Amino acid sequence: MIEVVIDFDELQKDRRYIDEWHDYCPKEIEHKLYSYLSEKLSLPLRIGPDAFADFFWFLRFKEWKDYSEEEWEQYKDKDEWESYSEYIEEKEENSRYGLKNKQGVRDDLKLIFLNFNAFKKKYSDLAKQLLSVIKFTLSETAKYPDNDDLLDIQIEIRS
Numbered sequence: 001m002i003e004v005v006i007d008f009d010e011l012q013k014d015r016r017y018i019d020e021w022h023d024y025c026p027k028e029i030e031h032k033l034y035s036y037l038s039e040k041l042s043l044p045l046r047i048g049p050d051a052f053a054d055f056f057w058f059l060r061f062k063e064w065k066d067y068s069e070e071e072w073e074q075y076k077d078k079d080e081w082e083s084y085s086e087y088i089e090e091k092e093e094n095s096r097y098g099l100k101n102k103q104g105v106r107d108d109l110k111l112i113f114l115n116f117n118a119f120k121k122k123y124s125d126l127a128k129q130l131l132s133v134i135k136f137t138l139s140e141t142a143k144y145p146d147n148d149d150l151l152d153i154q155i156e157i158r159s
Contacts, residue, residue: 004111034052059109110153
C-alpha cells in the first residue's frame with residue numbers, strides 16, 4: 001500500500017505547478033486544491049473537480065496487462081480499441097499516471113488528510129465537493145466487471 005500525505009494547510013499556499021502542458025500558479029482555492037492533489041498523486045495538472053475526476057480513476061485500477069497482439073485479439077471485441085497499436089498507445093499513456101510502488105506499478109492507496117477539519121470549516125462546500133468526487137469515482141469504478149483490476153483507496157483523516 002502506498003501512503004500519501006495530503007496537507008490541507010500546505011495546499012492553500014501560493015506555489016507554481018508545472019507539468020508537460022502547464023506552468024500555473026493558481027489563486028483560487030479550488031484550483032489550488034486540485035492542482036496540489038494532481039501533483040501529489042502524479043496525475044496531469046487539473047484545476048477543477050470534473051477534470052480531476054477524469055484522471056483520479058486511474059488510481060483505482062491496476063495498470064493494463066501486457067498483451068501480445070495475438071492475446072489481444074481475444075479481448076478486442078469487448079474493449080474499445082480499433083487496433084492493437086491503439087491499445088498499445090493508450091496503455092503507454094495510462095501507465096504514465098498515478099503513484100508507483102517499489103516494483104514500479106500502481107498499488108493500493110491510502111490518502112492521509114492532514115488539517116482537513118480546519119479546511120472543511122473554512123471551505124465547507126469545497127471539502128464536500130472533494131469527498132463527493134472521491135466517493136463517486138470509487139462507486140463508479142466498483143461497477144467495473146473485472147474486480148481483479150481494482151485497487152483499494154482508503155482515506156484517513158488526521159486532524
